[in-house]
Amino acid sequence: MSVQTPAPSGILNAVDPALLVRIHLTMVRIRHFEQRAIELFMAGELPGFLHSCLGQEAVPAGVCAALREDDYITSTHRGHGHVIAKGLRFDRMMAELYGRTTGYCKGKGGSMHIADFSQGVLGANGIVGAGVPIATGAALSAQMRRTGQVVAAFFGDGATSQGAFHEAANLAAVWNLPIVYVCENNHYAVSTPVSRQMRINSVAQRAAAYGFPGVTVDGNDPLAVYEAARAAVERARSGGGPTLLECRTYRWMGHYIGDPATYRPAEEVAWWKERDPLATFERKLSELSICSQQEIERVHEQVRAELEAAVEFARQSPVPAPEDALTDLPQ
Amino acid sequence: MSQLYYRQAIRDALREEMHRDGRVFLLGLDIGRFGGTYKATQGLWEEFGDERVRDTPLSEAAIAGVAVGAAMTGMRPVAEIMYMDFITIALDQIANQAAKLTYMCGGQARIPVVFRTQEGAGRSSAAQHAQSLEAWVAHIPGLKVVLPATPYDAKGLLKSAIRDDSPVVFIEHKLLYGVKGEVPDEEYLIPFGQARIVRQGTDVTIVALSRMVMKALEAAEELAREGISVEVVDPRTVVPLDLETILASVEKTGRLIVTHEAYTRCGVGAEIAIQVVENGLHALKRPPRRVCGRNVPIPFAPVMENYVIPQVADLVKSVRELVS
Numbered sequence: 001m002s003v004q005t006p007a008p009s010g011i012l013n014a015v016d017p018a019l020l021v022r023i024h025l026t027m028v029r030i031r032h033f034e035q036r037a038i039e040l041f042m043a044g045e046l047p048g049f050l051h052s053c054l055g056q057e058a059v060p061a062g063v064c065a066a067l068r069e070d071d072y073i074t075s076t077h078r079g080h081g082h083v084i085a086k087g088l089r090f091d092r093m094m095a096e097l098y099g100r101t102t103g104y105c106k107g108k109g110g111s112m113h114i115a116d117f118s119q120g121v122l123g124a125n126g127i128v129g130a131g132v133p134i135a136t137g138a139a140l141s142a143q144m145r146r147t148g149q150v151v152a153a154f155f156g157d158g159a160t161s162q163g164a165f166h167e168a169a170n171l172a173a174v175w176n177l178p179i180v181y182v183c184e185n186n187h188y189a190v191s192t193p194v195s196r197q198m199r200i201n202s203v204a205q206r207a208a209a210y211g212f213p214g215v216t217v218d219g220n221d222p223l224a225v226y227e228a229a230r231a232a233v234e235r236a237r238s239g240g241g242p243t244l245l246e247c248r249t250y251r252w253m254g255h256y257i258g259d260p261a262t263y264r265p266a267e268e269v270a271w272w273k274e275r276d277p278l279a280t281f282e283r284k285l286s287e288l289s290i291c292s293q294q295e296i297e298r299v300h301e302q303v304r305a306e307l308e309a310a311v312e313f314a315r316q317s318p319v320p321a322p323e324d325a326l327t328d329l330p331q
Numbered sequence: 332m333s334q335l336y337y338r339q340a341i342r343d344a345l346r347e348e349m350h351r352d353g354r355v356f357l358l359g360l361d362i363g364r365f366g367g368t369y370k371a372t373q374g375l376w377e378e379f380g381d382e383r384v385r386d387t388p389l390s391e392a393a394i395a396g397v398a399v400g401a402a403m404t405g406m407r408p409v410a411e412i413m414y415m416d417f418i419t420i421a422l423d424q425i426a427n428q429a430a431k432l433t434y435m436c437g438g439q440a441r442i443p444v445v446f447r448t449q450e451g452a453g454r455s456s457a458a459q460h461a462q463s464l465e466a467w468v469a470h471i472p473g474l475k476v477v478l479p480a481t482p483y484d485a486k487g488l489l490k491s492a493i494r495d496d497s498p499v500v501f502i503e504h505k506l507l508y509g510v511k512g513e514v515p516d517e518e519y520l521i522p523f524g525q526a527r528i529v530r531q532g533t534d535v536t537i538v539a540l541s542r543m544v545m546k547a548l549e550a551a552e553e554l555a556r557e558g559i560s561v562e563v564v565d566p567r568t569v570v571p572l573d574l575e576t577i578l579a580s581v582e583k584t585g586r587l588i589v590t591h592e593a594y595t596r597c598g599v600g601a602e603i604a605i606q607v608v609e610n611g612l613h614a615l616k617r618p619p620r621r622v623c624g625r626n627v628p629i630p631f632a633p634v635m636e637n638y639v640i641p642q643v644a645d646l647v648k649s650v651r652e653l654v655s
Contacts, residue, residue: 072404106437115436122403123436127427133393134428137400137408144356144382145405164423167393174388328438330430330473330497 015223017290019065023222024285025299026061027278030081032303033090036311037080037097037111041257045315046097048110051078055220055252058277059184060085062225063152063245066233072120072138072151074131077112078184078251079124082154087119090310100317107320108328120149128189129155129162132181136168139177139236150236151179152229158189160203169242173210178236180229181244184219186251191263207244219247220277249277332515338508340482341371341447344489345409347518349379352407355493358385359394359411359447368413369449369508395421395446399429402444402498409493415450415502416459422467429498430473445492449503451542451592452640456505458628461636463541463593468500469569469602475499475523476570480544482512484567487521495523504542524571528580532562535650536580538603539565540591543641547590550646559654569599577603578611585616586653592640595623622649 034054041050053060056078064073064085075082083093088104096103097111104114115123122138125131135153142149159165160183172179183203187194200206207214215232217224225247232243250272254261261269285291291299335343349355356379357372363386366373376384387394391412398410412418418425425446433440452461469476477492477499479485485503492499529544530551539547544565551561562580566572581587587607589600604619625639 074400104437105435105439108437109435113435115432115439117403117436117439122400123432123440125428127423130396130423130428133396133424134400134403136393137397137402138404139400140397141401141404141406144401163420164392164396167388167390168396170388171390171393171397175385328434330433330442330475 020285020290023061023065023226024281024291025303026064026085027057027222027281028299028303029090030057030060030084031278032300032307033080033084033093036307038253038257040097040311046111047099050111050257051255052253052257053078053081053251055272055277056184056186056249057081058222058281059182059219059225059247059249060154062222063180063182063229065226066229067150067152070120070147071149072122072135072142074122074135074138074151074153075114075124076128076131076155076159077124077126078156079112079114079154083114083116083121083124086121088114088116088121090307091313094310094314095317098314098317099319100314101320101324102313102317106324106328129159129164131155132159132165133168136172136177136179139172139179140175142178143175148237149178150233152182153179154182154184156189157183157185157187157194157197157203160206161189161197169210169244172242173212176239176241179242180232180236181242182229183244183246185246185248188251188255188264190255202246204244204246210242212242212244214244214246216246216248219249220275220280222277222281332513334511335482335514336508337482337485337503337510337512338369338371340486340514341489341503342373342375343514344486344493345372345375346378348490348493349375349383354405354407355409356383356385356406357409357411358387358398360387360389360413362386362411367411369505371503371508372411391417391420392424395424396428398444398446399424399432399442402442403432403440407443407493409445409447412446412448414460415448415464416462418448418464418467425468425474425498425500426471430471433497434473441496442498443496445499445501447501447503449505451504451506452629452636453506453542455631455633455636456629457631461629463591463624465502465540465569466593466598469599473498474570475568476502477523477568478502478541479567480507480541480565482510482514484521484527486514487519488523488567491520491523494520502541506542521567523568524573526564526566526573526576528576529563529565530561532560532584534560534584534654535586535588536562536564536577536584537646537650538577538587538589539563540569540599543590543592546641546643547646549643550650553643553647554650559650561650566603572603572606574606574610577607578614581607581611582614585614587615587619588622588646588649588653589619590622590641590646592624594626595621596626598623617653620649620653622646
């Protein structure tokens with residue numbers, strides 16, 4: 001397994017341009033995948049639910065850029081961005097959304113449960129908060145096997161009200177486990193705003209209760225996320241224990257596609273959309289002459305082409321036989 | 332052969348497997364320095380240390396979930412849930428996670444985890460420390476469910492559970508820890524899905540789980556004096572279930588009683604009875620019967636507790652009625 005050399009620290013212009021390009025590519029991949037998935041879902045091609053992470057692209061892109069290839073992540077019901085950022089392929093993801101045999105989970109998991117153990121993706125969980133203890137267990141395993149691996153557990157603001165989150169975070173502190181708890185605070189648990197979920201001003205404050213650092217960053221700025229994640233990952237890898245990293249962001253769509261999200265004021269949505277993480281980052285890349293407009297457009301084109309090929313792959317892939325439902329149980 | 336207590340058999344299985352495989356480790360509340368609430372892990376912390384005998388905070392969801400995550404990534408944890416009643420707090424991690432993740436991800440995950448716990452009434456532990464909840468886990472596809480009734484079975488089945496590559500719920504009985512039995516000195520394993528015919532008989536088959544095996548044997552002894560011959564079958568694992576052995580017994584006797592401490596309604600006994608009806612109705616001379624826990628919470632006062640949990644006398648009465 002290849003080991004990524006740590007990126008130099010510092011502000012935007014001090015960061016390795018190749019890393020910036022990579023983070024950008026990841027964000028573009030997430031953006032297009034999510035937009036296309038919504039279209040396909042609205043056209044009735046995809047069964048089930050679809051929870052879009054449009055608008056939240058900077059968090060997984062920044063966090064996963066700070067991880068090694070053999071590090072682990074756990075994901076959530078809103079998980080496409082996490083697994084794309086960890087390196088999963090469009091074609092097998094799309095095939096999973098279509099419920100085809102070529103999907104990552106052979107059509108048994110769907111949009112909410114994409115996993116690829118070979119890439120360190122330990123699954124996306126449909127039970128809010130449930131991935132947190134599992135991630136913590138993977139961190140224990142890494143510590144006991146002395147592999148130097150780190151775990152990034154992704155979850156939302158809502159998950160931090162679950163007992164499983166508190167139990168696992170406390171245990172990770174007691175055992176000093178190599179884990180980064182990444183809270184994507186998109187300000188709503190389904191329809192309930194953070195202000196009606198907790199009395200504290202930031203999710204990061206919860207870390208004080210366990211005795212490890214809690215950090216809040218602008219979750220729409222991939223470099224702020226990356227810098228904070230890199231520090232937390234280094235801390236974890238060097239035996240410093242867990243960190244809670246709160247990334248403030250916003251989901252552009254409702255909780256699921258089809259949710260009219262009338263619980264959110266239009267001005268609030270507009271305010272966040274003006275702070276589009278991808279467009280903002282592209283402006284910076286262009287201003288600093290890291291990428292030209294043309295180069296940026298070429299990235300979009302390449303990603304769109306790859307995505308269309310993935311959609312075709314999924315459409316052409318075999319539908320499972322009904323009795324395939326009886327395979328893949330634990331033996 | 333040695334005479335060992337059930338708790339010693341459990342401990343020996345854990346110790347042997349920990350010596351055999353460095354990936355095996357234990358986690359749970361009070362299992363280390365304290366040696367376990369029922370002393371089933373006594374001495375293991377002294378022998379293996381903090382890293383492999385891990386005392387945890389009082390956090391059942393984390394105990395179970397951390398075990399799942401560690402199992403997915405190359406370890407072989409044995410997690411202890413101190414009382415099966417407390418499994419409620421860990422149930423998401425056991426029933427929604429451990430049981431399903433392999434299937435949900437198309438077979439990619441291997442989750443070699445054992446959830447050890449103990450159940451059972453009989454010492455006035457009342458409604459939240461005495462339930463027998465094997466039906467809850469047996470209901471969920473993806474979990475194996477083991478209920479050893481003797482020291483011999485406890486050791487051989489626990490070693491198999493630890494070597495199994497999928498999630499196993501291993502349910503001990505709190506009133507069996509102090510029971511002694513013969514255990515071979517040499518290593519042995521007991522495969523899952525093999526019932527044991529504990530006593531041979533010709534008139535009635537009693538399929539008994541966990542501590543009810545002992546009560547069924549007492550009932551059989553008493554009934555033998557009246558000339559009624561009872562066969563006692565212990566499935567040992569309810570998932571997978573050895574229906575073949577049960578059916579063969581019913582073919583011989585034509586009468587079936589299933590008995591467990593767990594609540595009668597929707598209990599494992601109902602499942603066993605219907606499987607016998609579906610597959611062996613021709614052999615049944617009488618409808619099968621359940622002699623199981625009454626459908627009320629377990630009460631505290633001994634006289635009430637004894638009333639809601641099946642006793643030897645209940646089995647004797649039921650057998651007499653079946654053969655009359």
